[in-house]
Amino acid sequence: MAVISERVIPTARTATQVPTLRQMVNERDRLTRETGHYCGIKDLSLRDADPIRYERFYNKLHAAVLAARESARFVAASPGSREMGECLWGITTPEGDTLAVSMGFLSHTAIFPVAIRYMADNDYDVNDGIEDGDVYAVSDGKTGGVPHPGDFYSFTSICHEGEVVGWAVGINHLMENGAPVAGSWATFSVDTFMDGLVCPPMRTGRKLRQESWWKAIWERRTRASTMNILDDKMRLAGCAMINDAAHQLLAEFGAEYYKRAIREVIEESRRMIVDNMRALMVPGTYNGCAFRLVKYEGLQNVWSHANKNTLIHVRASVEPNDNGLMLDTEGSSRWGYHSYNATPGGADAAVFLGMINSFAHNTKVTAGIELAVQRHYAPGSIYNPDYEFTSNANLWAQTVALNSIGFNAVSRATFSRGYLEEAFTVDGNWGAFQGAGTTADGTSYGFTNFEWLGGTGRGAWCYKDGEPLVWAAWSQIATIGDAEEFEACVPPLFYLGRKLLPGYFGYGKYRGGPGNSAVHWCVEPGKHVALTRPNGGLSCTTSVGLGMSGGYPGPGSFMISARGTNLPDLIAEGETPRDARELLAQVDSGQLTVENLEIWKTDCPELALHDHDLFVDAAGSSGGWGDPLDRNPALVIKDLNDGVAPDYDFVSRMHGVVAAQNPAGEWVLDVAATAEKRAALRKARLDDSLPAAEWWQQERAKVLAKQVVPEVHEMYSQSLSFAKFDGEFRRFWQLPADFSFSKE
Amino acid sequence: MAGEATISKELIAQLIEGTIDDDNTNRLQRLPRKDQDRFLNYVAVLQSRVSWPDQILLRLGDRLYVARNGNNQRVVKCDCGHEFGDYRQNWKLGCKVRVRRTLAEMREVYDPAPACPEPGWQEVREFFCPQCATQHAVEVVAPGYPVVFEMLPDLDKFYRDYLGQPLPDEADDWYVDRTEHLTRHWAANATG
Numbered sequence: 001m002a003v004i005s006e007r008v009i010p011t012a013r014t015a016t017q018v019p020t021l022r023q024m025v026n027e028r029d030r031l032t033r034e035t036g037h038y039c040g041i042k043d044l045s046l047r048d049a050d051p052i053r054y055e056r057f058y059n060k061l062h063a064a065v066l067a068a069r070e071s072a073r074f075v076a077a078s079p080g081s082r083e084m085g086e087c088l089w090g091i092t093t094p095e096g097d098t099l100a101v102s103m104g105f106l107s108h109t110a111i112f113p114v115a116i117r118y119m120a121d122n123d124y125d126v127n128d129g130i131e132d133g134d135v136y137a138v139s140d141g142k143t144g145g146v147p148h149p150g151d152f153y154s155f156t157s158i159c160h161e162g163e164v165v166g167w168a169v170g171i172n173h174l175m176e177n178g179a180p181v182a183g184s185w186a187t188f189s190v191d192t193f194m195d196g197l198v199c200p201p202m203r204t205g206r207k208l209r210q211e212s213w214w215k216a217i218w219e220r221r222t223r224a225s226t227m228n229i230l231d232d233k234m235r236l237a238g239c240a241m242i243n244d245a246a247h248q249l250l251a252e253f254g255a256e257y258y259k260r261a262i263r264e265v266i267e268e269s270r271r272m273i274v275d276n277m278r279a280l281m282v283p284g285t286y287n288g289c290a291f292r293l294v295k296y297e298g299l300q301n302v303w304s305h306a307n308k309n310t311l312i313h314v315r316a317s318v319e320p321n322d323n324g325l326m327l328d329t330e331g332s333s334r335w336g337y338h339s340y341n342a343t344p345g346g347a348d349a350a351v352f353l354g355m356i357n358s359f360a361h362n363t364k365v366t367a368g369i370e371l372a373v374q375r376h377y378a379p380g381s382i383y384n385p386d387y388e389f390t391s392n393a394n395l396w397a398q399t400v401a402l403n404s405i406g407f408n409a410v411s412r413a414t415f416s417r418g419y420l421e422e423a424f425t426v427d428g429n430w431g432a433f434q435g436a437g438t439t440a441d442g443t444s445y446g447f448t449n450f451e452w453l454g455g456t457g458r459g460a461w462c463y464k465d466g467e468p469l470v471w472a473a474w475s476q477i478a479t480i481g482d483a484e485e486f487e488a489c490v491p492p493l494f495y496l497g498r499k500l501l502p503g504y505f506g507y508g509k510y511r512g513g514p515g516n517s518a519v520h521w522c523v524e525p526g527k528h529v530a531l532t533r534p535n536g537g538l539s540c541t542t543s544v545g546l547g548m549s550g551g552y553p554g555p556g557s558f559m560i561s562a563r564g565t566n567l568p569d570l571i572a573e574g575e576t577p578r579d580a581r582e583l584l585a586q587v588d589s590g591q592l593t594v595e596n597l598e599i600w601k602t603d604c605p606e607l608a609l610h611d612h613d614l615f616v617d618a619a620g621s622s623g624g625w626g627d628p629l630d631r632n633p634a635l636v637i638k639d640l641n642d643g644v645a646p647d648y649d650f651v652s653r654m655h656g657v658v659a660a661q662n663p664a665g666e667w668v669l670d671v672a673a674t675a676e677k678r679a680a681l682r683k684a685r686l687d688d689s690l691p692a693a694e695w696w697q698q699e700r701a702k703v704l705a706k707q708v709v710p711e712v713h714e715m716y717s718q719s720l721s722f723a724k725f726d727g728e729f730r731r732f733w734q735l736p737a738d739f740s741f742s743k744e
Numbered sequence: 745m746a747g748e749a750t751i752s753k754e755l756i757a758q759l760i761e762g763t764i765d766d767d768n769t770n771r772l773q774r775l776p777r778k779d780q781d782r783f784l785n786y787v788a789v790l791q792s793r794v795s796w797p798d799q800i801l802l803r804l805g806d807r808l809y810v811a812r813n814g815n816n817q818r819v820v821k822c823d824c825g826h827e828f829g830d831y832r833q834n835w836k837l838g839c840k841v842r843v844r845r846t847l848a849e850m851r852e853v854y855d856p857a858p859a860c861p862e863p864g865w866q867e868v869r870e871f872f873c874p875q876c877a878t879q880h881a882v883e884v885v886a887p888g889y890p891v892v893f894e895m896l897p898d899l900d901k902f903y904r905d906y907l908g909q910p911l912p913d914e915a916d917d918w919y920v921d922r923t924e925h926l927t928r929h930w931a932a933n934a935t936g
Contacts, residue, residue: 278906279778282802284897284919291886293865311865311886362776412895416802418786420759421772462806463762463769503855509806510762540862546892547882549805552868555859581856599858621859626806627879632762650855682877689840689872692891693930696837700934703888709864712886731924732890734931 018163021094021120021130028095036323038097038371041267046260057253057261058364062100064245065089068170068238069102077234078175078227079486084454085477087172087231089238091246092116093262094164097367102238105475106365107356108153108171110348111138113367114145115155115201116167124201125164132159133243135205135236137214139177141192141392143200145345148395150177150184150448152228154235155201156208158246160255166262168242170235175486176224176434176446179393183434184448185534186393187603188299189339190306195393197221208240223436223446227486269360270368274324276359277372280422281413283320288405289545290314292398292537293711294338295602306337311711312382313719314401318409324372327351327406331725332378334718335385339394339534342402344375346392347383350399351375353473354407354426378722394603396474400428400536403473404544411548415462424466424625425459425512427543428473428536431557431619433520435531435606439491442527449487451498452557454479456620457505457513460551465635466513466622468500481516481620492525492609497578501618502646504581506542507654508551508624509631514644515557515621517579521567522609530608533559533600535619540601543623551624560584561607562614564595580618629678631655633669640667656681703733706741717741749779756782756789783907796825801911802897807878808835810897816913818899824876832922834893836871836881844868845887896921 019027031040047054068089073082081087088104096116098109115138124130138144138153146153152174158166179186179196189195197217204214210232218232219225250258292312300307315331335341342350348370355373356365377383382398407426415423434448455469455478469480483498496519505512522529537543539556547553560580570576570592577583577592586592598604609615636657639645648667652658658673690698706713720726720741730739751772758764759772790809791800798811798821807823810831820828820835828838844850845867850860853868861868861884869891871881883892898919904910 279780282897283901283906284895285893285921286895287892288894289885289889289892291866293862313886416804416895416897418756418782418803419772419778420756421764421769463759463764501856504859507853539859541866542861542884545883545885545889546894547884549808550871550879550881552853552882553884555854555861558858560858580858584856584858601858601862618858629879630806645855647855650852653852685842685870685872685877685879686840686874689842689870691874692837692839692841692871695841695843696927696930697934699888700931708887711865712888715886716888729890732927734927 020123021116021125021164022123025095025117025120028097032371038267038270038368039263041263044264044268046257046264047268054261054264057249057257058100058265060245060249061091064242065091065100065102068241069104071241072170072234072238075234075237076230078231079484080175080227080448080450081172081231081234083482083484084450084479085475086450087170087234089242090169091242092167092169093266094166096167097266099262099265099366101365103477107349107352107474108147108151109365109367110352110370111145111147111153111345112167112169113370114345115143115153118143119201130157130159130164131206132157133206133208134203135208135210136201137199137204138201140198140200141343141346141395142388145343145348147346147349147399148185148392149195149198150174152177152231154232154239156236156239156243158243160250165250165255165258166246168239168246170238172231172235174222174231175227175448176222178222181532181606182223182436182446183532185396185432185434186391187339187532187534188296188605189391189393190300190303190337191389191391193389195391205236208236208243210236223444265364266366266368269364269366270371272363273359273368273372276362277320277324280358280417280419281320281325281410282416286318286409286412288316288408290401290405290543291541291545292340292401293540293602294336294340296338299605303337309711310336310338311715312340312398313715314398314405315719315725316402316405318406324374326374326376328376328724329381329383329402330376330378330722331719331728333382333715334380334721335382335387335390339391340382340398341385341390341392342383342395342399343392344377344384346395347377347399347402348375350396350403351406353403354410358407358410381722394534397534397536400430400473401544404428407473408544408546408548420462424461425506425548425551425554425623426473427456427459427512427554427622429515429543429554429557429619429621430456430536431533431617432535433531433533433615433617435529437491437525437529439526440524445491447490449490451481451483451487451518452516452617452619455481457515457554457622459506459512459554459622460508460510460548460625462549462625463510465510466505468513469516469620470513492522492529494521494523495519496521496576496614499579501579502581502643503650504555504618505621506547506552506554506623507628508547509626509628510551511624512554512622515619517581517616517618519577519579519583520615522611522613522615524611525609528608530606531615532606533604533617535603538602547623548625550627554621554623556601557617557619559600559604559618560616561596561598561600561604562587562592562594562616563609565612565614566593567612567614580616583614583616628654629656629681633657633674637667637669652677700733704735704739713741749775751779751782751785753785753789756786760789760793794823796821801899804895805880808880810899818918822873822876822878824873824878826873826875830922832896832918832920833926834891834923836891837923837926838874839871839880840874842870842872893921893923
């Protein structure tokens, strides 16, 4: 018999009868689907037979990823990875299912199986093979599940006797990723071709070493190559440690044990998570919504098809079931020619933030969470685009709201269940800025400032105020808003002030943790410096659409550019502004003169800065809990005296508190007047409001007449194209069958 | 075993009142497994704090409950005793509603000024108890947005499967959103 081709690919794959990656992925899917247990594992036989040995196995696995992080980021890393901790290492099954992860932004585990599935479906192991220690770069949303291209992944294969038995994965958020919009969130991209360095899974190295050409990519395709090359080495160094540890485990426990144990740990944690959900939640349906504005009109003249504003609708319901819970996003907007689109993998990375924190706290953090949290991302929606080239450069700006909705459902459940210590308002309001410049000597650089990404205010608990700066929904490791080395070293930018921003939170019986504000001063920018700002929720909308129990949702972030200032005069007076509130007050008083003052409640386009220009940001606020008129007056007085909520007229009206300053300048409560004021405000509530039935009639007339701004009109047109929201909308407003928001 | 821990009603009352100290909060948050009898103790504490005799089935908000009233109906009920009707209908539609549409109106609830949502794209809705004026909910949504039914509990499943104490009035249609019954009625009134 003639042999057409005898080409022998020098991989162990063809040398032995091991299954292909595609076969393994399909078999994992089949067994899990048919049995409801991960890979068909119904009995935890290794654990039950010898639990000590089993736990020792897992602890060694876990120790390997922990050690990878704690070593690699001190071997070679950009300051961003080393100091802020926007990095993660993990080890997975051959199919990419997580077995263990380090500290860091752990929800990124969700993307691992997406990239491996793509490699399996495209026969990476067949042509031209996968060997131990191969290095793959991944930063594409569609094929790699990556949340946004600013997050860069290194996958390295772990092979044993010719078979892929796992992957070591390292991730970090790049300092700059080479898009037309400099920085690491290409805010104004209209499709993936503007997203910067986007890599579908591609092999860049062998035997745990990058190939020489790979360095040129960083140098030629990004603006912060030194930092990015350091991070590339960091990711690989950690993966090499994990690879080595995996081989030691294979040698110590044997391949048969290893292959069985890695299935059992995932099934074990899946069961634990389902059990936790049942223990903490109340079954039912929890609904939430959020909105994000994309303001492109007038900014996309080159790309005319993208030259419009879009109001993104984020809609989700959470419904616990016997296998965990279902998160359904149907009704959310459709994808668009903007940078805010998600992919299923990227959406997972957001959704799992709250789910891992809430339900995997007492078990192994594995792919078990992916089985317990079932997701529905409707095809064609912003979470599952049916256009293959969507941009997902600024996915987080809206998808983090999806996490907040899911997380708030957990808060509502724990509140109803009585576990009040777990119930708090979840936001996810972050801010950052990014840009590029050229110094006077011609040195070019790109940068991202993450300062308000490392620590935001935590929303109000149902029993006390939220705290400032103590958490970051996307990481367990809040850096309480530190300005790390890399943030203080952008050549022409200097900090004039960094503060909690007084009054900047959602109000309620308990207030949210205040947000933060910094004033950046541009000094001798050389030939050029310009920045943009992507944000997780800008103040034209609130972080989430629903407050908790009568509290107000946290406000979004904003920024102010003040270009052409008399700052030298203020420096001479020793009276420079330290936050957004102070800057605006100095402008109002005439102390600070500004030729071009702009307040940005949406992402700002590129702003070129010159000597003594100021850029002021505010982010990280969080929402309140409960009726503001139920707030203990003593807490209102304390906030006034501490400067946390400094506007007496505002808080007096908000909380119905009457106070006066004593000769020492301290606010003192007037108890009787406070009681009167609260009674008056309650009466005013009833006087100023309409019975819902009457309000409904008025609003329905507007809906029937489609009396909404064009962005809202298009938002409804998109969301009503999905049956679930269409039904809800029609039932609520009792609309005739021929009613439509579609364009005629 | 931590799973068998019992948390006193005094501590639960402190959580409800907001007087719990940080040490005890941390202790509760760090339980590897939550105390399984918390819900029943919680409801008992809540029941002792309301002025009405109806049985609390679930707490929905600071001052809002699902309760079984004297007519054996499961209704949403305010601390003050006001009933919002069948818990399967969105209770917000039993509220009085105030909407903030302009920047000046929003400025009264968001500070500093640049933190205000954008009029036209968003509006702030406040939902009040028509009897005691408690603000039970706030929505910041696009104009025309359907009022959000924040949570429809499946009480039968909860009591039967989660707590092991089935409710005596179990029925197939307790976990059904009936909000449309109300809006359909309103629409009929609108058209005469």
